[in-house]
Amino acid sequence: MRFTHSMLGAAAVAALALGTTTALAAPASAAPNTTPQKVCGVGYKTVNSAPVGSLGTVYLAYNASNGNNCVVTIRNNPGTAVAMSAWIYVPDTNEGDSDDGRYTSYAGPSYVIGKGHCVDWGGSIDNTYVQVTGSNCASLTEHRTTHTR
Template sequence: MRFTHSMLGAAALAALAMGTATALAAPASATPNTTPQKVCGSSYKTVNSAAVGSLGTVYLTYNAANGNNCVVTIRNSPGTAVDLSAWIYVPDTDKGDDDFGRYTSYAGPTYVSGKGHCVDWGGSIANTAVQVTGSNCASLKEHRTTLTR
């Protein structure tokens, strides 16, 4: 499957517009006080994050040992399942991963090899999505967009 930047935006907007999403994997369980490291793995360190309105946070993490990035979206208050997503994309390699579904606590983890590359990433909770492009590119400035339905 070819994973493109415009596809990511379209997928995020489609998930918001649908109001419901289906998941191929089993839903994540409600896990109060979870962390990106509990979801991605203990060797992943948080390198960036973006608030999803007041609903939660999307975290970009990195594992220096294997060069992989991981993205997870975590709700501030776990509860009834809502639409959640987490995604990551490396434009230079055209590789990406995503997780869209109805979850109680978090979406993800999503993994992609990103050593030495800029990454685009983001996520959504209910009717709010955030997208970060051109991230972690040394001196280049990233761009953040928040969409609310």
Template sequence: MTALAAPASAAANTTPQRVCGSGYKTVNSAAVGSLGTVYLTYNSANGKNCVATIRNNPGSAVGMSAWINIPDTSQGSSDYGRYTSYAGPVYAYGKGHCVSWGGSIGNTSVDVGSSNCHALKESRVTRTR
């Protein structure tokens, strides 16, 4: 499943909680090279995860993405576009499931698989095109 989020706008010093909404707490993150960070957040009240990719230095619009996939349930969401500050938010119900997620800024991307699973070791891959 792919769902497009509303276009992200410039927001200096934004946080994953500002992007995802109240009740979401950061449970994991991954650097997107030196350009920014992709955050995995979770809301225990509704069982949903949210992913947002946030640039370190907002500026001119560049290609960015944020995505999430729950492999056990085939639920997922993604946001790809040209943004000045952040991509996302993207949401998926993930309570009790492993989560795959990631994002990109410019030509650098990070993919995290088998994340937040008690039994499995997560995998991280950072690529520069």
């Protein structure tokens, strides 16, 4: 899936600001013991994470065998479906992927090929949003923002 940086940003802002959901997205089943590896698949290791307030965590995982990154947002306390999202974007290649909808346990997985590239990623649970830019770039410092609407 190809995205331009401005398209991804606009889509993310619109989805997050309006709390839109994907009409055909099926809610993920409640899974209290869900891990990024269970959601992303075999070979993925968590390389970074960011709390989504006190509601859960967004995880960035990487698979060294295929060069793919995976992002998943996991709730601390699964329950009634709420608006959630998980997204990832590679500025160097304009590649990105996202998942948003109403879920009971997790959003994602969202995948992108990112070997050798910095990645921007994030997610949301209910009305709390986190964004990490310039992530996993060797000596560069990433930037994190979290906000609640």
